[in-house]
Amino acid sequence: MSTPHTRTSPPASGLRRFTAPRMSRPEVCELCGAPIDDGNHRHMVDTENRALACACTPCAMLFEQSGAGGGRFRTVPDRYLTDPDHGLDQGVWELLQIPVSVAFFFRNASLDRLVALYPSPAGATESELDPSTWQSALGNSRLAELLEPDVEALLLRRVEDRTECYLVPVDICYELVGRMRMLWQGFDGGAEARADLTAFFDHIAQRAVTPEEARRR
Ligand SMILES: [Zn+2]
Ligand SMILES: [Zn+2]
Structure with missing residues (x-):
């Protein structure tokens, strides 16, 4: 019998603790379908539906550049x-x-x-x-x-x-x-x-x- 493989996940700390349990959405970018890290990815605001969309890094960067002009999706900045x-x-x-x-x-x-x-x-x-x-x-x-x-x-x-x-x-x-x-x-x-x-x-x-x-x- 083989030992079951245990996946070690990063320690639940800081903001991840707060983002992880709430996001029950699929672990894919909601714009292009690319896989994303469940606990660490960017978000976009869908300004038409007033909702947050999970995004991969390339999509987030793309909309960061074009989003300022008032498009439907705007990338949430990461500054504090x-x-x-x-x-x-x-x-x-x-x-x-x-x-x-x-x-x-x-x-x-x-x-x-x-x-x-x-x-x-x-x-x-x-x-x-x-x-x-x-x-x-x-x-x-x-x-x-x-x-x-x-x-x-x-x-x-x-x-x-x-x-x-x-x-x-x-x-x-x-x-x-x-x-x-x-x-x-x-x-x-x-x-x-x-x-x-x-x-x-x-x-x-x-x-x-x-x-x-x-x-x-
Ligand atoms: Zn994407
Ligand atoms: Zn997300």
Whole structure:
């Protein structure tokens, strides 16, 4: 009898932990059908259907070059930006009327809407922001200026009396919401969800660079 072959998979850590369990789609590029790495591949936003599509690297690169012109598929960038001087304080949460400690914000170009999304006891809650609220809450942030519509999001988290703000790929925000949907309890999320969030934000903090550092690369 032969020993069964054991496949060793990469350690479930960092963002992979969050992307892996949610993606129950086939392990192929949704544009060309090429096989892709289930735990590590790029995504595109299908702006017509407001959905994420899994993509192989060549397709992602192709649409990265041509997508800026407003095509249906836009490649989600892989940059993570931080701005230590973002100047956002407690007031931002009141202005935005977000009852929980984590939320993300993005601009939907085709509907010309500003959208806030956050986990809650009822699942992911989405609300539309009017432009003046967006402007007074986030308008002074450099990261808000750099935000690419549809494909990137501002991710805010309240930690005690501080607010953290990152510019991140929009796909990880959907993964976060999916993850939180499974774990979130009550308004503070409960211990498991909070531990999960901490790991998630630790990973983002490690990857994120300032806009100046990003330009120098
Ligand atoms: Zn492809
Ligand atoms: Zn995928």
